[in-house]
Amino acid sequence: MPSFNFRALNPASNREESGVVEATDEAQASDTLAARGFQVISLRAVAEHSFSVPQLLSRVTVKDIVAFSREFAVMVGASVPVVEALKVIAQQNPKPKLKHLIAEISDEVDSGDSLSGSLAKRPKFFSNFYISVIKSGEQSGKLDEALNYIADEMEKDFDMNSKVRGAMIYPAFVVGMMVVIGILMMVFVVPKLTAVITEAGGELPIATRILIGISDFLIVYWWIVAAGFVGLVFGGRWFLKSSFGRRQFDYFILHMPVFGKLLQMIYLVRFTRSMNTLIIGGVNISSSLQVAGEVVNNTYYQGLIQQTIFEVQAGNSICTVFMRSKEVPTMVSQMMLVGEKTGKLDIVLDRITTFYNREITTLLASTMSLIEPALMVVMGVGVFVMVAAILLPMYNVVSQI
Numbered sequence: 211m212p213s214f215n216f217r218a219l220n221p222a223s224n225r226e227e228s229g230v231v232e233a234t235d236e237a238q239a240s241d242t243l244a245a246r247g248f249q250v251i252s253l254r255a256v257a258e259h260s261f262s263v264p265q266l267l268s269r270v271t272v273k274d275i276v277a278f279s280r281e282f283a284v285m286v287g288a289s290v291p292v293v294e295a296l297k298v299i300a301q302q303n304p305k306p307k308l309k310h311l312i313a314e315i316s317d318e319v320d321s322g323d324s325l326s327g328s329l330a331k332r333p334k335f336f337s338n339f340y341i342s343v344i345k346s347g348e349q350s351g352k353l354d355e356a357l358n359y360i361a362d363e364m365e366k367d368f369d370m371n372s373k374v375r376g377a378m379i380y381p382a383f384v385v386g387m388m389v390v391i392g393i394l395m396m397v398f399v400v401p402k403l404t405a406v407i408t409e410a411g412g413e414l415p416i417a418t419r420i421l422i423g424i425s426d427f428l429i430v431y432w433w434i435v436a437a438g439f440v441g442l443v444f445g446g447r448w449f450l451k452s453s454f455g456r457r458q459f460d461y462f463i464l465h466m467p468v469f470g471k472l473l474q475m476i477y478l479v480r481f482t483r484s485m486n487t488l489i490i491g492g493v494n495i496s497s498s499l500q501v502a503g504e505v506v507n508n509t510y511y512q513g514l515i516q517q518t519i520f521e522v523q524a525g526n527s528i529c530t531v532f533m534r535s536k537e538v539p540t541m542v543s544q545m546m547l548v549g550e551k552t553g554k555l556d557i558v559l560d561r562i563t564t565f566y567n568r569e570i571t572t573l574l575a576s577t578m579s580l581i582e583p584a585l586m587v588v589m590g591v592g593v594f595v596m597v598a599a600i601l602l603p604m605y606n607v608v609s610q611i
Contacts, residue, residue: 214239214255218248226251229297229313246320270308270335276364278303278312283357292353293320311335324348339484340364342501346491356491363487370479370570374472377574381581388592393428400425400600407603417599453509460509464537468580472573474537477508479566481515482542486559495522510537528555 214236217228227248233239236253243250278299285295296316303309311332318328326345329336340360347356404422428435449455464470464477484505488498496519503515517531528550532543542562549558 214253216243216248216253217251218243219251220248222247227297227301229300229317230310231317242321270305270311272364272368274305274308275335275340276361276368278308279357279361279364283354283361286357287354292325325353337505338501339488339505342488342493342497343491346488346493350492359487359491363483366483366567367480370476370567373571373574374476377578380578381585384585384589388589392592395596396421396425396428397432401429403600403604407600415599415603417595418603421595421599457509457513460511464508464510468577472570472577473508474539475566475570475573477506477511478538478542479563479570480506481511482559482563482566486556486563489556489559495528499528514538 214231214233215228216231216239217226219225220227231239231242233242236255239253240250281299282295285298286292290298293316296312296319300309300312300316303312315325315328315332318331319325324345326341326348329344330341343356343360344353347353350356400421404418404425407418408422450459463473466473481502484502485498488501489495493501499515499519499522503512506512506515514531514535514537518528521530522528527547529543529547532538532546533540545558545562546555549555
């Protein structure tokens, strides 16, 4: 449906307001604004799919959504009507893309849509988890609490992801630099050094001959290496997009040495935190499990959660499937069973989340303490190979002169 930018006078506040309204034509847009009590000053059609340069350059981040939720919660908690709160936030927001997004939501809610329904039209910015919590807040009349809950959970999830990314930056950077430097040496440095050794004659060590062979292959058949790399990237993406490939990959990463245990904890924290928030918000167990499964974003665990939904709908315990899985710690299933029997599942889930958050922090620290010396060993082996393959033969050549 076409959109129109408007400027209008709001008699209730005696202030000029601006925003976006959807209508089939300019006359209907004017009638819609008049029905809301606005006195139209100007209307201008917005070309569909057209964005300003600032909108194209800006992007909506997790931090932006968290900040929006916080501001929205404060205003709703202060008894400001939802539509007016959205308009004020849109006017004050410095990011063009987010400003436009909030203005659209405001217009849709003002036109009769529910807040959760309007957010559901924008899955790129608002997850099913976010929408479910907002919907429960609307139904219970505690929208401000729901917004604060969702902001808290998003911040916790963002902090956890930041810790993991931060821990992986150093080893990824070191390994990447080692690969780049190794290729540059093989292509530009090794040929010149080995040429000197070859001209001097004599028997070349096996390490030197292997190094010369690799260098010659990279120089002559570089296009095969490049094609292989591109094929590996696109082939890997295709494999991961297939349902079979994604299941195999998700199962494999859960059983990797060192990192497998860390990833299991991260997925479990996502599950327990999401379930806790949804249950507190009044969402039923089956719906909470469905949304939490999407938040986990691991097909293996999603399969377990889907089986759990069937068990719950059949009247069985929420822990039936978890107890049979080796990838779910016994402590988690036992504590959830206790919480289910005592009617305090939300409290138990919160305790599990807190415990595994500490475990993740501890495991990250210990993993980093192991990775750093391992990288030093790998670098040392690389330097030793270069010395054994090039410098020692050169030393022998020089000593024979």
